[in-house]
Amino acid sequence: MNIYVFGLGHIGLPMAIWMALKGYNVTGIDIHRDQIETIREGTVAIQEHHEGKHIASIARDLLKTNKLRLQDTFHRMNDEPSIFVITVGIADRPDGTQDVSTVHKVVDTILPSLVDGDLLIFKTTMIPGTIDTIVIPKVQSLHKKIYVAYSPETISETAAFYELEHNERILSAMDEDSYVTAEKFLKSLTDSPIHRASTIKLAEMVKVVQNIDRDVNIAFINEVSEVALKLGIDIHELRQLVNTHPRVQLLEPGPGVGGYCLPNALKYLQLALDEEMRGEMQLMNTARELNNLRPIKIVHQVIKRLSEHGKGIKDAKIAVIGLAMKDYCADYRYSPALEIVQHLIREGAEVRAYDPLVPAYVIHQANSYEEAINRADCIIIAAKQENVGFDPVEISERMDKPAIVVDTRNALAPHPNIYLYKV
Protein backbone atom coordinates (compact mmCIF):
# COMPACT_ATOMS: atom_id res chain seq x y z
CA MET A 1 0.00 0.00 0.00
CA ASN A 2 1.22 3.50 -0.78
CA ILE A 3 1.63 6.04 1.93
CA TYR A 4 2.00 9.75 1.21
CA VAL A 5 3.55 11.75 4.02
CA PHE A 6 3.00 15.50 3.72
CA GLY A 7 5.69 17.61 5.36
CA LEU A 8 9.21 16.24 5.77
CA GLY A 9 10.36 18.24 8.76
CA HIS A 10 11.22 17.19 12.30
CA ILE A 11 8.17 14.95 12.52
CA GLY A 12 7.36 14.04 8.94
CA LEU A 13 10.79 12.82 7.86
CA PRO A 14 11.36 10.36 10.73
CA MET A 15 7.77 9.22 10.31
CA ALA A 16 8.11 8.66 6.55
CA ILE A 17 11.33 6.72 7.11
CA TRP A 18 9.86 4.66 9.93
CA MET A 19 6.87 3.70 7.76
CA ALA A 20 9.21 2.75 4.90
CA LEU A 21 11.25 0.62 7.30
CA LYS A 22 7.99 -1.12 8.24
CA GLY A 23 7.63 -2.19 4.62
CA TYR A 24 5.31 0.44 3.18
CA ASN A 25 6.07 2.25 -0.08
CA VAL A 26 6.33 5.80 1.10
CA THR A 27 6.26 9.02 -0.87
CA GLY A 28 7.31 12.05 1.11
CA ILE A 29 6.10 15.43 -0.09
CA ASP A 30 7.52 18.76 0.99
CA ILE A 31 6.84 22.01 -0.83
CA HIS A 32 10.24 23.36 0.17
CA ARG A 33 12.66 22.14 -2.46
CA ASP A 34 15.62 22.78 -0.15
CA GLN A 35 14.21 20.28 2.28
CA ILE A 36 13.96 17.67 -0.46
CA GLU A 37 17.51 18.45 -1.60
CA THR A 38 19.03 18.05 1.87
CA ILE A 39 17.38 14.63 2.13
CA ARG A 40 18.64 13.59 -1.30
CA GLU A 41 22.14 14.90 -0.59
CA GLY A 42 22.31 13.28 2.85
CA THR A 43 22.80 16.59 4.64
CA VAL A 44 19.72 16.49 6.87
CA ALA A 45 20.62 18.37 10.05
CA ILE A 46 18.05 16.96 12.46
CA GLN A 47 19.56 14.75 15.13
CA GLU A 48 17.71 11.46 14.89
CA HIS A 49 19.35 8.04 14.98
CA HIS A 50 18.05 4.54 14.48
CA GLU A 51 20.09 1.42 15.23
CA GLY A 52 23.24 3.53 15.32
CA LYS A 53 22.64 5.25 11.97
CA HIS A 54 21.93 8.91 11.41
CA ILE A 55 18.59 9.70 9.77
CA ALA A 56 20.35 11.19 6.71
CA SER A 57 22.01 7.91 5.86
CA ILE A 58 18.87 5.82 6.51
CA ALA A 59 16.97 8.11 4.15
CA ARG A 60 19.58 7.71 1.42
CA ASP A 61 19.48 3.92 1.69
CA LEU A 62 15.69 3.95 1.39
CA LEU A 63 15.85 6.29 -1.59
CA LYS A 64 18.18 3.88 -3.39
CA THR A 65 15.68 1.03 -3.05
CA ASN A 66 12.67 3.27 -3.85
CA LYS A 67 11.02 2.35 -0.53
CA LEU A 68 11.10 6.10 -0.03
CA ARG A 69 10.42 8.56 -2.84
CA LEU A 70 10.47 12.32 -2.64
CA GLN A 71 8.31 14.95 -4.32
CA ASP A 72 8.17 18.71 -4.05
CA THR A 73 4.89 18.73 -5.97
CA PHE A 74 2.38 16.05 -5.17
CA HIS A 75 1.67 13.36 -7.80
CA ARG A 76 -0.37 10.34 -6.93
CA MET A 77 1.40 7.07 -7.89
CA ASN A 78 -1.76 5.07 -8.74
CA ASP A 79 -5.48 4.82 -8.00
CA GLU A 80 -5.28 2.11 -5.36
CA PRO A 81 -6.66 3.18 -1.96
CA SER A 82 -3.80 4.86 -0.14
CA ILE A 83 -2.94 6.50 3.14
CA PHE A 84 -2.23 10.21 3.45
CA VAL A 85 -0.33 11.19 6.59
CA ILE A 86 -0.35 14.93 7.21
CA THR A 87 2.38 16.36 9.43
CA VAL A 88 2.38 19.92 8.07
CA GLY A 89 2.18 22.30 11.02
CA ILE A 90 0.04 25.38 11.51
CA ALA A 91 2.40 28.18 10.54
CA ASP A 92 3.65 30.95 12.71
CA ARG A 93 3.44 34.42 11.23
CA PRO A 94 6.27 36.86 12.04
CA ASP A 95 3.84 38.84 14.25
CA GLY A 96 3.27 35.75 16.41
CA THR A 97 -0.22 34.91 15.11
CA GLN A 98 -1.10 31.49 13.73
CA ASP A 99 -1.75 30.72 10.09
CA VAL A 100 -4.06 27.76 9.45
CA SER A 101 -3.85 28.22 5.69
CA THR A 102 -1.09 25.56 5.69
CA VAL A 103 -3.70 22.98 6.63
CA HIS A 104 -6.13 24.35 4.02
CA LYS A 105 -3.41 24.16 1.37
CA VAL A 106 -2.38 20.62 2.06
CA VAL A 107 -6.01 19.43 2.06
CA ASP A 108 -6.70 21.29 -1.18
CA THR A 109 -3.65 19.63 -2.73
CA ILE A 110 -4.77 16.14 -1.79
CA LEU A 111 -8.52 16.51 -2.39
CA PRO A 112 -8.72 16.33 -6.21
CA SER A 113 -6.82 13.04 -6.28
CA LEU A 114 -8.80 11.17 -3.63
CA VAL A 115 -10.46 7.85 -4.49
CA ASP A 116 -12.83 5.59 -2.54
CA GLY A 117 -11.02 3.86 0.30
CA ASP A 118 -8.36 6.52 0.92
CA LEU A 119 -7.45 7.34 4.51
CA LEU A 120 -6.39 10.83 5.61
CA ILE A 121 -4.70 10.75 8.98
CA PHE A 122 -3.59 14.02 10.52
CA LYS A 123 -0.66 14.21 12.96
CA THR A 124 -0.44 18.01 13.11
CA THR A 125 -0.98 19.76 16.44
CA MET A 126 -4.28 21.53 15.82
CA ILE A 127 -6.29 24.40 17.22
CA PRO A 128 -9.19 22.41 18.73
CA GLY A 129 -11.97 22.32 16.16
CA THR A 130 -9.74 22.67 13.07
CA ILE A 131 -10.44 19.27 11.51
CA ASP A 132 -14.20 19.58 12.05
CA THR A 133 -14.32 23.03 10.47
CA ILE A 134 -11.64 22.88 7.78
CA VAL A 135 -11.09 19.29 6.77
CA ILE A 136 -14.30 17.32 7.15
CA PRO A 137 -16.62 19.64 5.15
CA LYS A 138 -14.13 19.61 2.24
CA VAL A 139 -13.83 15.83 2.28
CA GLN A 140 -17.59 15.31 2.58
CA SER A 141 -18.21 17.60 -0.39
CA LEU A 142 -16.54 14.95 -2.58
CA HIS A 143 -19.31 12.39 -1.84
CA LYS A 144 -16.75 9.58 -1.86
CA LYS A 145 -15.91 6.91 0.70
CA ILE A 146 -12.95 8.69 2.28
CA TYR A 147 -11.78 8.00 5.83
CA VAL A 148 -10.58 10.84 8.06
CA ALA A 149 -8.80 10.40 11.38
CA TYR A 150 -6.67 12.35 13.80
CA SER A 151 -3.82 10.99 15.89
CA PRO A 152 -1.69 13.73 17.42
CA GLU A 153 2.05 13.20 17.45
CA THR A 154 3.91 13.09 20.75
CA ILE A 155 7.42 12.13 19.69
CA SER A 156 10.26 14.15 21.11
CA GLU A 157 12.98 15.46 18.82
CA THR A 158 16.19 13.40 19.13
CA ALA A 159 14.17 10.35 20.22
CA ALA A 160 11.84 10.08 17.22
CA PHE A 161 12.44 6.47 16.17
CA TYR A 162 12.22 5.10 19.69
CA GLU A 163 9.11 7.09 20.48
CA LEU A 164 7.38 6.33 17.19
CA GLU A 165 7.68 2.71 18.20
CA HIS A 166 6.80 3.01 21.87
CA ASN A 167 4.60 6.05 22.58
CA GLU A 168 0.94 5.42 23.35
CA ARG A 169 -1.36 6.93 20.74
CA ILE A 170 -4.57 8.93 20.83
CA LEU A 171 -6.93 8.29 17.95
CA SER A 172 -10.23 9.75 16.90
CA ALA A 173 -12.06 9.69 13.61
CA MET A 174 -14.84 11.20 11.53
CA ASP A 175 -16.98 8.05 11.77
CA GLU A 176 -16.75 4.39 12.78
CA ASP A 177 -15.38 3.18 9.43
CA SER A 178 -12.68 5.85 9.57
CA TYR A 179 -11.76 4.80 13.07
CA VAL A 180 -11.48 1.11 12.17
CA THR A 181 -9.39 1.90 9.09
CA ALA A 182 -7.05 4.25 10.93
CA GLU A 183 -6.69 1.89 13.89
CA LYS A 184 -5.77 -0.98 11.57
CA PHE A 185 -3.12 1.19 9.96
CA LEU A 186 -1.64 2.36 13.27
CA LYS A 187 -1.61 -1.23 14.57
CA SER A 188 0.29 -2.32 11.47
CA LEU A 189 3.12 -0.01 12.54
CA THR A 190 3.53 -0.86 16.20
CA ASP A 191 1.78 -2.60 19.10
CA SER A 192 1.88 0.40 21.41
CA PRO A 193 -1.53 1.14 22.94
CA ILE A 194 -4.13 3.26 21.16
CA HIS A 195 -6.61 5.26 23.19
CA ARG A 196 -9.82 6.30 21.53
CA ALA A 197 -11.02 9.89 21.92
CA SER A 198 -14.78 10.23 21.49
CA THR A 199 -14.44 13.26 19.22
CA ILE A 200 -11.70 14.68 17.02
CA LYS A 201 -11.96 18.01 18.82
CA LEU A 202 -11.25 16.25 22.09
CA ALA A 203 -8.21 14.52 20.59
CA GLU A 204 -6.97 17.89 19.31
CA MET A 205 -7.42 19.27 22.81
CA VAL A 206 -5.50 16.34 24.33
CA LYS A 207 -2.39 17.28 22.40
CA VAL A 208 -2.69 20.99 23.17
CA VAL A 209 -3.18 20.27 26.88
CA GLN A 210 -0.19 17.90 26.91
CA ASN A 211 1.95 20.74 25.57
CA ILE A 212 0.51 23.31 27.98
CA ASP A 213 1.04 20.93 30.87
CA ARG A 214 4.75 20.94 30.14
CA ASP A 215 4.76 24.70 29.62
CA VAL A 216 3.13 25.31 33.02
CA ASN A 217 5.33 22.82 34.82
CA ILE A 218 8.50 24.23 33.29
CA ALA A 219 7.46 27.67 34.55
CA PHE A 220 6.94 26.13 37.99
CA ILE A 221 10.31 24.38 38.22
CA ASN A 222 12.13 27.45 36.92
CA GLU A 223 10.48 29.55 39.60
CA VAL A 224 11.39 26.95 42.23
CA SER A 225 14.94 27.06 40.88
CA GLU A 226 15.08 30.84 41.30
CA VAL A 227 13.85 30.52 44.90
CA ALA A 228 16.31 27.70 45.65
CA LEU A 229 19.24 29.77 44.37
CA LYS A 230 18.17 32.63 46.63
CA LEU A 231 18.14 30.23 49.58
CA GLY A 232 21.49 28.70 48.71
CA ILE A 233 19.91 25.33 47.93
CA ASP A 234 21.05 23.13 45.05
CA ILE A 235 18.03 22.87 42.75
CA HIS A 236 19.06 19.48 41.39
CA GLU A 237 19.44 17.86 44.79
CA LEU A 238 16.15 19.46 45.80
CA ARG A 239 14.42 18.15 42.69
CA GLN A 240 15.79 14.65 43.13
CA LEU A 241 14.54 14.48 46.70
CA VAL A 242 11.17 16.09 45.95
CA ASN A 243 10.64 13.51 43.22
CA THR A 244 10.92 10.65 45.73
CA HIS A 245 7.27 11.44 46.50
CA PRO A 246 5.18 8.94 44.50
CA ARG A 247 2.86 11.60 43.13
CA VAL A 248 5.28 14.44 42.47
CA GLN A 249 7.30 14.72 39.26
CA LEU A 250 9.18 17.99 38.94
CA LEU A 251 10.59 18.64 35.48
CA GLU A 252 14.16 19.86 35.00
CA PRO A 253 14.89 23.57 35.17
CA GLY A 254 16.38 25.22 32.10
CA PRO A 255 17.01 28.49 30.28
CA GLY A 256 13.39 28.82 29.11
CA VAL A 257 11.01 27.07 26.75
CA GLY A 258 11.92 26.66 23.11
CA GLY A 259 10.97 24.63 20.08
CA TYR A 260 7.93 24.97 17.90
CA CYS A 261 5.39 23.17 20.03
CA LEU A 262 5.36 24.34 23.63
CA PRO A 263 5.60 28.12 23.13
CA ASN A 264 2.68 27.96 20.67
CA ALA A 265 0.39 25.62 22.57
CA LEU A 266 -1.42 28.23 24.59
CA LYS A 267 -2.14 30.26 21.45
CA TYR A 268 -3.87 27.21 19.96
CA LEU A 269 -6.15 26.95 22.96
CA GLN A 270 -6.83 30.68 22.99
CA LEU A 271 -7.79 30.62 19.32
CA ALA A 272 -10.44 28.03 20.11
CA LEU A 273 -11.98 30.30 22.76
CA ASP A 274 -13.75 33.64 23.02
CA GLU A 275 -12.08 36.76 24.45
CA GLU A 276 -13.67 36.43 27.89
CA MET A 277 -12.51 32.87 28.45
CA ARG A 278 -9.00 33.67 27.22
CA GLY A 279 -8.60 36.24 29.98
CA GLU A 280 -9.85 33.81 32.60
CA MET A 281 -7.02 31.34 32.01
CA GLN A 282 -4.82 32.96 34.61
CA LEU A 283 -2.49 30.09 35.43
CA MET A 284 -1.68 29.17 31.84
CA ASN A 285 -1.26 32.81 30.80
CA THR A 286 1.04 33.49 33.76
CA ALA A 287 3.13 30.41 33.06
CA ARG A 288 3.61 31.51 29.48
CA GLU A 289 4.64 35.00 30.58
CA LEU A 290 7.10 33.52 33.07
CA ASN A 291 8.59 31.30 30.40
CA ASN A 292 8.97 34.31 28.10
CA LEU A 293 10.80 36.12 30.89
CA ARG A 294 13.15 33.29 31.75
CA PRO A 295 15.97 34.16 29.27
CA ILE A 296 16.17 37.73 30.55
CA LYS A 297 16.16 36.45 34.11
CA ILE A 298 19.18 34.32 33.25
CA VAL A 299 20.90 37.44 31.93
CA HIS A 300 20.03 39.32 35.14
CA GLN A 301 21.58 36.45 37.06
CA VAL A 302 24.78 36.87 35.02
CA ILE A 303 24.82 40.64 35.66
CA LYS A 304 24.36 40.05 39.40
CA ARG A 305 27.15 37.47 39.62
CA LEU A 306 29.56 39.60 37.61
CA SER A 307 28.81 42.57 39.82
CA GLU A 308 29.40 40.51 42.99
CA HIS A 309 32.89 39.92 41.63
CA GLY A 310 33.47 43.56 40.75
CA LYS A 311 32.75 43.25 37.03
CA GLY A 312 30.20 44.99 34.83
CA ILE A 313 28.27 43.44 31.95
CA LYS A 314 29.36 46.12 29.47
CA ASP A 315 32.22 44.73 27.40
CA ALA A 316 32.32 41.58 29.57
CA LYS A 317 33.22 38.50 27.53
CA ILE A 318 30.33 36.09 27.88
CA ALA A 319 30.43 32.64 26.32
CA VAL A 320 27.01 31.15 25.59
CA ILE A 321 27.49 27.45 25.02
CA GLY A 322 24.66 25.50 23.43
CA LEU A 323 22.23 27.44 21.24
CA ALA A 324 19.72 24.72 20.43
CA MET A 325 16.28 24.75 21.99
CA LYS A 326 17.14 21.67 24.04
CA ASP A 327 20.04 19.33 24.74
CA TYR A 328 21.64 17.27 21.91
CA CYS A 329 19.37 18.83 19.30
CA ALA A 330 19.88 20.91 16.15
CA ASP A 331 16.51 22.65 16.37
CA TYR A 332 16.88 26.30 17.33
CA ARG A 333 13.29 27.43 16.74
CA TYR A 334 12.31 29.77 19.60
CA SER A 335 15.51 28.76 21.37
CA PRO A 336 15.84 30.59 24.70
CA ALA A 337 19.63 30.52 24.21
CA LEU A 338 19.28 32.79 21.18
CA GLU A 339 17.22 35.19 23.25
CA ILE A 340 19.85 35.15 25.97
CA VAL A 341 22.42 36.13 23.35
CA GLN A 342 20.24 39.01 22.12
CA HIS A 343 19.71 40.32 25.66
CA LEU A 344 23.43 40.12 26.40
CA ILE A 345 24.27 42.07 23.25
CA ARG A 346 21.72 44.72 24.21
CA GLU A 347 23.44 44.98 27.61
CA GLY A 348 26.73 45.70 25.85
CA ALA A 349 28.43 42.35 26.50
CA GLU A 350 30.89 40.82 24.04
CA VAL A 351 29.17 37.54 23.28
CA ARG A 352 30.93 34.44 21.99
CA ALA A 353 28.30 31.89 21.19
CA TYR A 354 29.00 28.29 20.27
CA ASP A 355 26.95 25.29 19.27
CA PRO A 356 28.30 22.61 16.92
CA LEU A 357 24.82 21.82 15.55
CA VAL A 358 23.30 25.25 15.09
CA PRO A 359 24.42 26.79 11.78
CA ALA A 360 26.55 29.91 11.93
CA TYR A 361 24.12 31.86 9.74
CA VAL A 362 21.59 31.79 12.58
CA ILE A 363 23.89 33.74 14.84
CA HIS A 364 27.55 34.71 14.72
CA GLN A 365 29.58 32.09 16.55
CA ALA A 366 33.10 31.40 17.72
CA ASN A 367 34.93 28.82 15.63
CA SER A 368 35.25 26.39 18.49
CA TYR A 369 34.23 25.70 22.06
CA GLU A 370 37.75 26.56 23.19
CA GLU A 371 37.70 29.89 21.36
CA ALA A 372 34.35 30.72 22.98
CA ILE A 373 35.46 30.08 26.55
CA ASN A 374 39.04 31.44 26.32
CA ARG A 375 39.41 34.43 28.70
CA ALA A 376 35.62 34.56 29.20
CA ASP A 377 34.37 36.48 32.23
CA CYS A 378 31.33 34.25 32.42
CA ILE A 379 30.05 31.12 30.70
CA ILE A 380 26.35 30.44 30.31
CA ILE A 381 25.60 26.80 29.63
CA ALA A 382 22.33 26.90 27.71
CA ALA A 383 22.31 23.44 26.07
CA LYS A 384 24.41 20.29 26.15
CA GLN A 385 25.81 18.90 22.91
CA GLU A 386 27.83 15.81 22.04
CA ASN A 387 31.57 16.48 22.09
CA VAL A 388 31.22 19.64 24.15
CA GLY A 389 32.91 18.41 27.27
CA PHE A 390 32.26 20.95 30.02
CA ASP A 391 35.46 19.85 31.75
CA PRO A 392 35.73 21.95 34.96
CA VAL A 393 39.54 21.90 34.96
CA GLU A 394 39.74 23.14 31.38
CA ILE A 395 37.06 25.75 32.04
CA SER A 396 38.78 27.09 35.16
CA GLU A 397 42.12 27.29 33.34
CA ARG A 398 40.84 28.97 30.18
CA MET A 399 38.51 31.53 31.77
CA ASP A 400 39.38 34.92 33.13
CA LYS A 401 39.51 34.92 36.94
CA PRO A 402 37.31 34.63 38.86
CA ALA A 403 35.66 31.99 36.70
CA ILE A 404 31.88 32.44 36.79
CA VAL A 405 29.58 29.86 35.25
CA VAL A 406 25.79 30.07 35.11
CA ASP A 407 24.68 26.54 34.33
CA THR A 408 21.06 26.17 33.19
CA ARG A 409 21.46 22.48 32.26
CA ASN A 410 23.22 20.88 35.21
CA ALA A 411 26.12 20.12 32.87
CA LEU A 412 29.13 21.20 34.92
CA ALA A 413 30.57 19.46 37.96
CA PRO A 414 31.63 21.72 40.85
CA HIS A 415 35.27 22.81 40.96
CA PRO A 416 37.03 24.81 43.69
CA ASN A 417 38.18 27.46 41.18
CA ILE A 418 34.77 28.03 39.61
CA TYR A 419 31.90 30.09 40.98
CA LEU A 420 29.18 27.82 39.72
CA TYR A 421 25.55 28.93 39.78
CA LYS A 422 23.05 26.23 38.86
CA VAL A 423 19.78 27.84 37.89
Ligand SMILES: NC(=O)c1ccc[n+]([C@@H]2O[C@H](COP(=O)([O-])OP(=O)(O)OC[C@H]3O[C@@H](n4cnc5c(N)ncnc54)[C@H](O)[C@@H]3O)[C@@H](O)[C@H]2O)c1
Ligand atom coordinates in the same frame (compact mmCIF):
# COMPACT_ATOMS: atom_id res chain seq x y z
N1 LIG B 1 8.88 19.01 16.46
C1 LIG B 1 8.34 18.29 17.41
O1 LIG B 1 9.03 17.82 18.34
C2 LIG B 1 6.87 17.92 17.38
C3 LIG B 1 6.39 16.98 18.28
C4 LIG B 1 5.07 16.61 18.22
C5 LIG B 1 4.21 17.22 17.31
N2 LIG B 1 4.69 18.19 16.46
C6 LIG B 1 3.76 18.79 15.53
O2 LIG B 1 4.02 18.24 14.25
C7 LIG B 1 3.76 19.20 13.23
C8 LIG B 1 5.02 19.37 12.38
O3 LIG B 1 6.06 19.86 13.20
P1 LIG B 1 7.56 19.86 12.69
O4 LIG B 1 8.39 20.21 13.87
O5 LIG B 1 7.84 18.62 11.94
O6 LIG B 1 7.53 21.10 11.67
P2 LIG B 1 8.63 21.39 10.53
O7 LIG B 1 8.48 22.84 10.22
O8 LIG B 1 9.94 20.85 10.93
O9 LIG B 1 8.11 20.54 9.28
C9 LIG B 1 6.96 20.87 8.56
C10 LIG B 1 7.29 20.65 7.09
O10 LIG B 1 6.09 20.80 6.33
C11 LIG B 1 6.44 21.38 5.07
N3 LIG B 1 5.23 21.90 4.44
C12 LIG B 1 4.56 23.05 4.69
N4 LIG B 1 3.46 23.14 3.90
C13 LIG B 1 3.43 22.01 3.14
C14 LIG B 1 2.53 21.50 2.16
N5 LIG B 1 1.44 22.16 1.81
N6 LIG B 1 2.82 20.29 1.62
C15 LIG B 1 3.93 19.60 1.97
N7 LIG B 1 4.81 20.03 2.90
C16 LIG B 1 4.57 21.22 3.49
C17 LIG B 1 7.48 22.42 5.44
O11 LIG B 1 8.28 22.76 4.35
C18 LIG B 1 8.27 21.68 6.53
O12 LIG B 1 9.40 21.01 6.01
C19 LIG B 1 3.35 20.48 13.97
O13 LIG B 1 1.95 20.52 14.05
C20 LIG B 1 3.95 20.29 15.34
O14 LIG B 1 3.24 21.02 16.31
C21 LIG B 1 6.01 18.52 16.46
